[in-house]
Amino acid sequence: MSAEELIKRYEAGGGRLAAASAEGLAVPPSLHTAIVTCMDSRIDVFALFGMNIGETHVLRNAGGVVTDDVVRSLTISQRKLGTRDVLLVQHNGCGLATFTDDEFCEELAAETGMRPSWRTHAFRDPAQSVRRDVTQLRHDPFLHPDTRVRGFVLDIHAGVLEEVIVD
Numbered sequence: 001m002s003a004e005e006l007i008k009r010y011e012a013g014g015g016r017l018a019a020a021s022a023e024g025l026a027v028p029p030s031l032h033t034a035i036v037t038c039m040d041s042r043i044d045v046f047a048l049f050g051m052n053i054g055e056t057h058v059l060r061n062a063g064g065v066v067t068d069d070v071v072r073s074l075t076i077s078q079r080k081l082g083t084r085d086v087l088l089v090q091h092n093g094c095g096l097a098t099f100t101d102d103e104f105c106e107e108l109a110a111e112t113g114m115r116p117s118w119r120t121h122a123f124r125d126p127a128q129s130v131r132r133d134v135t136q137l138r139h140d141p142f143l144h145p146d147t148r149v150r151g152f153v154l155d156i157h158a159g160v161l162e163e164v165i166v167d
């Protein structure tokens, strides 16, 4: 029912609007930057950074955490489409801070009889999670040696980014 609402909006002209936004843009992001952030529906990453279509790659998942697939996308983003800088943005009040990895997997196992092969990357403290993920990216062997990674915790309600300094 809700997805149908979106299809209706597309049919009402969304496709034409999207095509107009993309017109004349090159495939490589013009600001040579990739942003990793949470899928939280309240985060307007374009508004937050005053961004336009065509300027960055935006990778979103539950938590905005560094998974194997984020590394896959960042590596392609850098090696094939020329990005260098990475901004990692996690946030206060994230759904990933409401359970532990073990709890989530126990619930899944109880309901389905199976355990997932992946981890949830649940965290209590977003700053600590950002620190861990920035460190992981800085040591990733596949990212470009000139990669600059900066990590932030976003206060969604205040629209304030707090940088997490990682030595």
Ligand SMILES: [Zn+2]
Binding pocket: 038, 039, 040, 062, 063, 064, 091, 093, 094, 095, 096
């Ligand atoms: Zn979140």
